[in-house]
Amino acid sequence: MRIVVDAMGSDDHPVPDVAGSVMAARKFGDTIILVGDKPRIDAELAGHDTAGLVIEVVHAAEAIGMKDAPGAAARDKRDSSIHTGLKLVRDGAADAFVSAGNTGAILAVATLRQTGLGRIPGILRPALGVVFPIEAKPMLIDNGANADCKPEYLLQFGLMGSIYMARMHGIPRPRVALISNGEEEGKGNLLIKEAIPLLEGSGLNYIGNIEPKEFVRGDADVGVVDGFTGNVMMKTAEAVAGYMSATIRKYIMAGTLTKIGGALARPAFNRVRDQLNPDEVGGAPLLGVNGVVIVAHGRSNAYAVQQAIWQARRVVENGIVAAIAEGAR
Amino acid sequence: MRIVVDAMGSDDHPVPDVAGSVMAARKFGDTIILVGDKPRIDAELAGHDTAGLVIEVVHAAEAIGMKDAPGAAARDKRDSSIHTGLKLVRDGAADAFVSAGNTGAILAVATLRQTGLGRIPGILRPALGVVFPIEAKPMLIDNGANADCKPEYLLQFGLMGSIYMARMHGIPRPRVALISNGEEEGKGNLLIKEAIPLLEGSGLNYIGNIEPKEFVRGDADVGVVDGFTGNVMMKTAEAVAGYMSATIRKYIMAGTLTKIGGALARPAFNRVRDQLNPDEVGGAPLLGVNGVVIVAHGRSNAYAVQQAIWQARRVVENGIVAAIAEGAR
DSSP states (O other), X not given: OEEEEEXXXXXXXXXXXXXXXXXXXXXXXXEEEEEEOHHHHHHHHHTSXXXXXXXXXXXXXXXXXXXXXXXXXXXXXXXXXXXXXXXXXXXXXXXXXEEOSOHHHHHHHHHSTTTSOOXXXXXXXXXXEEEOOSTTOOEEEOSSSOSSOOHHHHHHHHHHHHHHHXXXXXXXXXXXXXXXXXSSTTOSOHHHHHHHHHHHTSSSEEEEEEOHHHHHHTSOSEEEOOHHHHHHHHHHHHHHHHHHHHHHHHHHHTSHHHHHHXXXXXHHHHHHHHHTOGGGGOSEEEETBSSEEEEOOTTOOHHHHHHHHHHHHHHHHTTHHHHHHHHTO | OEEEEETTOSTTTTHHHHHHHHHHHHHHOOEEEEEEOHHHHHHHHHTSOOTTOOEEEEEOSBOOOTTSOHHHHHHHOTTBHHHHHHHHHHTTSOSEEEEOSOHHHHXXXXXXXXXXXXXXXXXXSOEEEEEOOSTTXXXXXXXXXOSSOOHHHHHXXXXXXXXXXXXXXXXXXXXEEEEOSOSSTTOSXXXXXXXXXXXXXXXXXXXXXXXXXXXXXXXXXXXXXXXXXXXXHHHHXXXXXXXXXXXXXXXXXXXXXXXXXXXXXXXXXXXXHHHTOGGGGOSEEXXXXXXXXXXXXXXXXXXXXXXXXXXXXXXXHTTHHHHHHHHTO
């Protein structure tokens, strides 16, 4: 398998991007194609033992930063690592693209055929799925690709999420729910109310509307939501988890006995931390574009990059793109 | 002061509703008017020491349950405790209404002048504010009253939240922000993009768009959001906090040493629990209706009911309704 990794992606690029690629090349035996500033990548690679690994470097003269406006960057930085990497996938020179870079720019470049992959025929809007790193591992989709949605988009988010969860997580008939402000009939905004009959008639395993509590509990495998609310929901979950951890730590450190208690309880805290580590579930798949794209967190470390590459190869192996194309027909 | 309390409100009504009213009558010296099924209220009151307290009972032949569809209940159950209580406020027989009942029904009944209080002149849509029980104590508004919003509503939510936080929390010029999926220009859905110029030109202390992380950190005093997203956001925060607590407990209880550590660290956990206790910040004020209405959690205990009554009297004392009327002019 040939996987392209954006070496200019993460906040600390190219360090974790290159290190994670080396780890993945060794662990999975795949060909890794690093795209970006070739001199910097070569210098970074020189610090790694790459004997026996197949790691290629493709130069890209430009890089899109986290602060770049996605639309303008997609239009103007045609030689960016994102453009270059996605074209390798489009042209069949690689099987998947992994980046920890500017999410909006990846979306914008990937969605257009001229610059990237284009949409799968029949798919109205590609969407970002994210698997919540909680025990039930449910997917929330859309997680920010589409701030304004139509009911038909939500239907397709449900379809794409269902295909992903079935093939990647081995769930025969994933339970699909709309995320809403209440489960009762009559709850929801206009978008939700118009999406309900579409999902009911879809043939998906649609189980109704659920609230965030039920989503966190694992009542659905796929939570469908517009990209604005989904993004706010995901970021609220991250913010509250971080706040809780920091607050508990603060109060534990405030007393001698509680400090001792905290030290004894550390293995339990570590298990919680490991479970909530988003690296374990990988990056966010961009579903609906005509190729495999995984968007990793900007603050990814080498391990997170390796995991995103692992996820990308599994998306390829499991034929997610072809299955979505089949489902959208 | 005369405060009406819905005795048929909470999940365990009338037990906590009556007990909290007795506590409030003793603590604050106010007149409490309990509305609901008089025989049940009298029976419940008989179990309390009410010597020297001024507690009146007003009979209401019907009650609206948590499962009742709000619109239908507002229209059909004209003798409900909610209808009866709100009319007492409308007609000047009481200063405020407190209920732990069906939020949608309270909204529906309160918003119409025929059944309840009506809107403050100039206010397009009443909204539910909720103060997050985190260290910074920021208000999120709207928290579920309006699933579909126009930009003008968001502007007024900012105004009402600002007045509430200034007068109730003593913040001279509350920082008002729009909750969005990103802080950068160009982020947000259409609603947010259209609301930005309204807030910029409003004279409010508008500080821009913030993400949930910044809201949780306390970067704004008032986070403005449509009621659908706001409700999902609030419920996500509750769900994640509950999930974190349960997961930490589970792993602590899984080992002998961690269990001992957990016991030693208990005072720290208790401080976290106390800080995150929503009862301390009271219920959700329904802002924009022509009178004082506090909606408490359905699972309120007696203390929570007492706190909601305390909050209602402070809203009256601080002239929030008159200030909003002045601001909306």
